[in-house]
Amino acid sequence: MSQGSGNTPPKRPLTLRDVSEASGVSEMTVSRVLRNRGDVSEATRAKVLEAARELGYVPNKIAGALASSRVNLVAVIIPSMSNMVFPEVMTGINDVLEGTELQAVVGITNYKPEREETVLYQMLSWRPSGVIIAGLEHTEAAKAMMGAAGIPIVEIMDTDGEAIDSAVGISHRRAGRKMAQAIIDAGYKRIGFLGTKMPLDHRARKRFEGFTEVLAKSGLEITDSEFYSGGSALKKGREMTEAILKRNVDEPLDFLYYSNDMIGAGGLMYCLDNGIDVPGDIGLAGFNGIEFLDGLPRKLATMDACRLEIGRAAAEIIAKRVESDGPAGGEIITLEPSLEIGDTLKRKKKPL
Amino acid sequence: MSQGSGNTPPKRPLTLRDVSEASGVSEMTVSRVLRNRGDVSEATRAKVLEAARELGYVPNKIAGALASSRVNLVAVIIPSMSNMVFPEVMTGINDVLEGTELQAVVGITNYKPEREETVLYQMLSWRPSGVIIAGLEHTEAAKAMMGAAGIPIVEIMDTDGEAIDSAVGISHRRAGRKMAQAIIDAGYKRIGFLGTKMPLDHRARKRFEGFTEVLAKSGLEITDSEFYSGGSALKKGREMTEAILKRNVDEPLDFLYYSNDMIGAGGLMYCLDNGIDVPGDIGLAGFNGIEFLDGLPRKLATMDACRLEIGRAAAEIIAKRVESDGPAGGEIITLEPSLEIGDTLKRKKKPL
């Protein structure tokens, strides 16, 4: 009753040949058994499986991929891992890929276009079955590579622009517009904007553009704004809020629009701690719909970015195309971000 | 001035041969140029590079890996992506790997041992240069696979137990003990515990064990406890706190120990919202040291789990071993989690 891998640790890595010899059949038959492909008698199947188990054999996908020219990897290229949003997209992607043969390989760009280009190049050199990449803005070289790769490419998060192949996301411009409209409808007039100092965060920029565009239509504009980079977003939200409010004591602001929920939550806490009536004195809104807003003393108005759903849909596009192995493409899925009014965007107090 | 890849999209994927033909040198020379290995004259180097650029050639690492039997992948196997902690570990890993040839491939286990086994098997079939895997508890089969793989294995997060090869983490038992001691020293007596309903979260269990152990030594025990699973942790923290406090009105609790900062933060908010004096009436502590605690109205006592540092150190062990390509090993790094007293674990009010 040998227990498998209790044997001496093999110096030379195991190959099909070892299993083949141990079980007395050809390498091809072993290969067939291990992949459940082709006809193999129940007897030999058992024999082979036993031998493989016994030896502790693990197939070599590198060799398999080269021989069959099928690589079950999906390249996922995202800017960062440190702010809840991309991990959640990843979760969505993994959820779907778990049900398939596909495996995600992640590359992080840190919001740097050149870095994205490098990462993409490295990823493509694994000849993945597909690419999921954040954003629609890439260097010319990157676009060229993706265009020539001959595999499904899904650009995620954003649909305001020209996709190379497929895309899944929301319109950030529209999200900005929608929020602006809601704020205007609620009667707010003196609006502050607080966001990240990230010239390369195109999605934040687009939201901002949509936002100001709608304000302009109503003859309004951003009264003041404040930007940050790095650090604890929650804390920064507090600090920035304090700064912008103190800068506008004479003619106080009546609304603050934050470019993400984290700083928004910080702002909300600042207000509550300082006895500022939200949304009576001032309204607040963020962006993303991150789960933990549920636990805050007041629910921050926000707009859901459909992160999980984006991950799922993107992975599904790849999975579908891999199995149908058709070159069909050009699927654009625009998800509709839902506005969540929460408790911080009610119609403001009217003087009786 | 041909612009590269503006040509007709190639049906047949490009190979070294194409570049070789286009530049009039042997495939071997092209290979040498593209890898910066071996002697190549400046003239041919330029010629080859130009041809490669022109064609839009991307090397095939699958073939390269097979030929050289060097695969620059690191398998990273973690339970989840959805709770801040593992993304942060990933960030640490990526930080280090960026400076090397190595690429991380992530597998998610959802805290299921069988799933871990499957994922590990799939990962190993890529013949990675190393494995970084969360926890010390694995199925027998998984341990056997890792033992036989002949590559560096780094088990992360936890060092309370037997490592297969190397390990980087903290002692969760010790973390639990340390927190218990701090709580006792501050004079708290009636202690509630709030945590996750996760029989398979060994690290949470170990913290709990260490915690109760030290309480026992002082003749104390957990007065009451509350468990949850799923949902918004912040909100759950509120709800559980409310529940446990309402259940103990006659002889009120004077301390709540949360198994993670998220529910701890929820609890803190519940207390503040309800006029409970923290830490006068009741002390609070969490675990993890997540960044956003900085922004809370009161800083929750916590214990840093050194996540970024763990990721970094683990990646460094792999990187070092890959380049020295020595089989040396068995490095155990136990990081010391620092207790952060914050504002919620001060000595309680003494009756004058």
Place this chain on the structure above:
DNA sequence: CCGCAATATGTTAGCGTTAACGGTTTTTGT
């Protein structure tokens, strides 16, 4: 008991790259 279809197994030839070694040329030291 022959022949033809399954079924079951083996053989051959790559997949695209790199290691290892072999030739040329060029450079260098004396």
Place this chain on the structure above:
DNA sequence: ACAAAAACCGTTAACGCTAACATATTGCGG
């Protein structure tokens, strides 16, 4: 000027597996 060393580049044979095509082996109707 000539050997020895260096620089440069090509040839051959894997790497471990699988597609595609043989080749047994079995079953079964007529």
